[in-house]
Amino acid sequence: MGYSLRIGPALIWLALTATAHADPDAGAGQPYLDPAWLMLGHYHPDTLGDGYTSQADDPAFFLSKNGKHSPASELEATLSAIQRPGGGDNHARCRYPARTAWLQQEFDLSLAPMDCPAYGEWKETLNTKTVTLVFAASYLNSPSSMFGHTFLRLDPPQEDEETNLLLASTISYAADAAAHDSEILFAYKGIFGGYPGITTIQPYYEKIRLYSDIEHRDLWEYTLNLNQEEVDLMLAHAWEIRDRNFDYYFFDENCAYRLLALIDVARPGTNLLDEVGTHAIPSDTVRWVVDKDLISSVHYRPSAATSVAYSLSSLPDSQQTLAAAVANGYVSADADELKRLTASERAHVLDATYDYVRYQSEAEGWPRDIAAPLSHELLQERSTIENVPPPETPPEPAIRDDQGHDTFRLSLAGGQLDHREFTQLTLRPAYHDILDPPEGYRSGAQLQFLRLDARYYTDNDELQLEQLTGVEIRSLSPRNQFFSPLSWQVGFGGRRTDTGTERVLAPYLEGGAGGSWQLAPKTQLFAIATADLEIDDDLRRGYDAASGADIGLLHQNNQFSLMAGAKTKAWIVSSQHRQYQAYAKASWHIGREFSLFAEFTREDHYDRYESKWQTGLHAYF
Amino acid sequence: MKKLIAGAILLGASSMAFAQPGCGVGAMIWKGQSGIAPHVLAATTNGTFGNQTFGMTTGTLGCQTNAAVQSMAMYMDSNIDKVARDMSRGSGENIDTLAVLLGVEEADRGTFRKVLQDNFATVFPSSETTSGEAVDAIVALLEKNESLSKYVAA
Numbered sequence: 001m002g003y004s005l006r007i008g009p010a011l012i013w014l015a016l017t018a019t020a021h022a023d024p025d026a027g028a029g030q031p032y033l034d035p036a037w038l039m040l041g042h043y044h045p046d047t048l049g050d051g052y053t054s055q056a057d058d059p060a061f062f063l064s065k066n067g068k069h070s071p072a073s074e075l076e077a078t079l080s081a082i083q084r085p086g087g088g089d090n091h092a093r094c095r096y097p098a099r100t101a102w103l104q105q106e107f108d109l110s111l112a113p114m115d116c117p118a119y120g121e122w123k124e125t126l127n128t129k130t131v132t133l134v135f136a137a138s139y140l141n142s143p144s145s146m147f148g149h150t151f152l153r154l155d156p157p158q159e160d161e162e163t164n165l166l167l168a169s170t171i172s173y174a175a176d177a178a179a180h181d182s183e184i185l186f187a188y189k190g191i192f193g194g195y196p197g198i199t200t201i202q203p204y205y206e207k208i209r210l211y212s213d214i215e216h217r218d219l220w221e222y223t224l225n226l227n228q229e230e231v232d233l234m235l236a237h238a239w240e241i242r243d244r245n246f247d248y249y250f251f252d253e254n255c256a257y258r259l260l261a262l263i264d265v266a267r268p269g270t271n272l273l274d275e276v277g278t279h280a281i282p283s284d285t286v287r288w289v290v291d292k293d294l295i296s297s298v299h300y301r302p303s304a305a306t307s308v309a310y311s312l313s314s315l316p317d318s319q320q321t322l323a324a325a326v327a328n329g330y331v332s333a334d335a336d337e338l339k340r341l342t343a344s345e346r347a348h349v350l351d352a353t354y355d356y357v358r359y360q361s362e363a364e365g366w367p368r369d370i371a372a373p374l375s376h377e378l379l380q381e382r383s384t385i386e387n388v389p390p391p392e393t394p395p396e397p398a399i400r401d402d403q404g405h406d407t408f409r410l411s412l413a414g415g416q417l418d419h420r421e422f423t424q425l426t427l428r429p430a431y432h433d434i435l436d437p438p439e440g441y442r443s444g445a446q447l448q449f450l451r452l453d454a455r456y457y458t459d460n461d462e463l464q465l466e467q468l469t470g471v472e473i474r475s476l477s478p479r480n481q482f483f484s485p486l487s488w489q490v491g492f493g494g495r496r497t498d499t500g501t502e503r504v505l506a507p508y509l510e511g512g513a514g515g516s517w518q519l520a521p522k523t524q525l526f527a528i529a530t531a532d533l534e535i536d537d538d539l540r541r542g543y544d545a546a547s548g549a550d551i552g553l554l555h556q557n558n559q560f561s562l563m564a565g566a567k568t569k570a571w572i573v574s575s576q577h578r579q580y581q582a583y584a585k586a587s588w589h590i591g592r593e594f595s596l597f598a599e600f601t602r603e604d605h606y607d608r609y610e611s612k613w614q615t616g617l618h619a620y621f
Numbered sequence: 622m623k624k625l626i627a628g629a630i631l632l633g634a635s636s637m638a639f640a641q642p643g644c645g646v647g648a649m650i651w652k653g654q655s656g657i658a659p660h661v662l663a664a665t666t667n668g669t670f671g672n673q674t675f676g677m678t679t680g681t682l683g684c685q686t687n688a689a690v691q692s693m694a695m696y697m698d699s700n701i702d703k704v705a706r707d708m709s710r711g712s713g714e715n716i717d718t719l720a721v722l723l724g725v726e727e728a729d730r731g732t733f734r735k736v737l738q739d740n741f742a743t744v745f746p747s748s749e750t751t752s753g754e755a756v757d758a759i760v761a762l763l764e765k766n767e768s769l770s771k772y773v774a775a
Contacts, residue, residue: 383741
């Protein structure tokens with residue numbers, strides 16, 4: 001790399017800046033400020049100062065030493081590198097095909113064709129005609145996956161009858177979490193940084209295996225309307241960032257974020273990343289992609305759990321009982337009870353039973369020495385019945401996950417606490433309350449983050465923080481003869497608590513576990529054993545703990561949601577008073593943008609009764 | 622197309638290396654986890670599926686030089702229980718995937734599905750059948766069939 005190479009680029013640079021002046025689109029005359037270039041380098045304006053910093057956290061991503069902070073020097077370095085003589089996989093043009101394409105077009109460079117064997121082979125193998133954004137719906141039994149997950153599927157040309165999308169490749173961006181980090185460590189590092197984010201390429205069937213079979217998450221496939229040129233640009237950029245580290249953050253720089261960047265590169269001007277504020281919830285990012293008219297078609301792929309629940313529920317009652325008996329080993333797969341059925345009925349019972357046994361061995365860890373012989377017997381019986389199609393797949397939900405209510409909620413309410421009137425303002429940045437409009441969300445599930453409830457008492461002009469919720473999770477999944485999920489809840493934050501004389505804001509931690517049972521299609525009964533811990537120096541011993549119970553009814557439909565029940569808590573450390581509470585909460589949904597809500601609670605604590613009610617409006621946006 | 626798909630599968634499993642390319646699924650050496658033969662039915666994945674852990678096909682496949690068969694074997698490794706399920710029903714996307722990997726033409730697909738369903742017990746004689754053994758059995762079955770033998774020719 002002699003001096004001549006240094007001088008060359010400088011001259012080109014001057015020439016280019018001159019050209020760029022003529023181009024009104026090129027970032028106020030400076031090509032390195034062109035949005036397309038900033039996008040390719042993942043540059044974002046610094047919060048402080050007027051510089052830029054790239055989100056890429058890998059020195060190997062940059063050609064210039066100052067690349068991370070200087071889009072200008074990176075552009076200069078790239079420009080000179082791609083014009084260097086030579087070739088082969090290590091040449092800048094082979095390492096940075098997307099940058100090369102943009103610079104070549106922007107500056108009208110005449111570059112001789114170059115052969116990039118590795119990139120060429122990669123591209124040929126991926127053989128991509130269209131790109132599909134796949135959304136793995138939230139899965140409420142694992143905090144790390146509650147927001148859902150998105151990845152891209154690279155679809156080969158469909159005119160070929162041999163094409164099978166299970167074999168298509170996928171591009172995914174994920175935290176490279178050490179396999180044995182616990183959920184808690186995962187959450188911590190995910191929020192505060194500490195995991196490198198990596199881009200991986202895997203066949204779609206591996207993704208289905210993970211999300212659909214093991215984690216029981218339905219998949220929504222949104223085919224993007226990118227043309228071949230845009231697809232090629234996306235792949236070229238994927239090649240550039242393929243092995244490069246971008247630090248992973250749970251809330252903003254997450255899986256969904258990095259994919260939005262790829263779409264932005266593919267279709268400059270889309271500016272999906274501009275939609276991202278403090279967080280990028282995958283279901284929200286899907287909404288943005290839909291809103292920007294990037295979708296040509298949508299396909300639903302139910303998870304193994306959804307499918308088995310559907311095929312069991314579509315059996316008549318007597319056959320459901322038979323399936324449960326076979327699965328539990330009371331009736332064998334070749335028993336007379338089954339032989340008496342018609343061929344098609346028998347096939348359906350065997351199919352549903354096998355899917356159920358397989359689901360149970362994955363989800364509930366049914367021991368292999370029971371599940372494997374039973375599975376084998378079921379399949380062998382089934383193989384003797386010809387010309388009966390497999391069970392029908394569950395119908396696509398009328399409302400997709402991206403069509404549910406928006407996740408940011410603002411509420412204004414008026415109410416009374418023990419004859420004191422108040423106005424309450426609540427901000428809930430994410431994500432879903434059990435009484436919010438249920439369409440597009442799991443029924444019986446709740447996940448709220450960073451909710452803030454502030455109250456203004458009108459009698460003495462007092463503004464009080466009523467509650468600050470860190471995280472609140474509830475999962476009420478009904479049990480039946482086939483499935484016996486645990487209902488559970490966990491939450492922490494700060495809340496007003498009654499010390500007997502005053503209401504003080506105390507940090508709390510609460511949890512519970514129990515069961516839920518379906519009473520009618522949209523109504524369930526739940527019973528939860530609860531535990532509470534509060535810490536505050538206003539409490540007699542500095543903290544208090546309670547064990548308790550919460551029994552209630554939940555009804556959810558698209559017009560209204562209702563929850564009513566009774567709670568009791570026995571405080572055992574400081575107050576040693578039992579607390580009883582009857583509650584009723586209802587929301588009336590006006591479309592998916594607004595809900596009117598009302599709450600009433602009557603409480604008996606410290607040998608006195610206290611009522612609280614409030615009513616108001618939730619707005620979702 | 623077939624070649625590309627076979628290539629895609631091999632590319633997808635990027636964490637593995639071949640001891641001797643083209644000489645048998647049994648000769649593949651997998652980085653990381655090895656030695657666990659996925660049994661066909663139920664509970665094969667608990668605890669074994671994580672960060673890019675693949676099972677290992679330990680079939681008795683000799684020196685199978687057919688890349689399509691190798692791709693099928695790799696697919697079977699990850700999806701054996703679903704393949705078994707589709708085979709017992711005589712249809713399904715996983716059995717279609719096998720057909721694609723082997724390059725079975727549209728005209729022969731019906732025969733392909735029927736042969737596999739009719740011979741379920743031959744391919745999976747017991748619940749202890751490994752995916753490698755199932756691959757061997759499928760290859761042997763197809764070899765015996767007049768219209769399907771061409772797809773597994775070495």
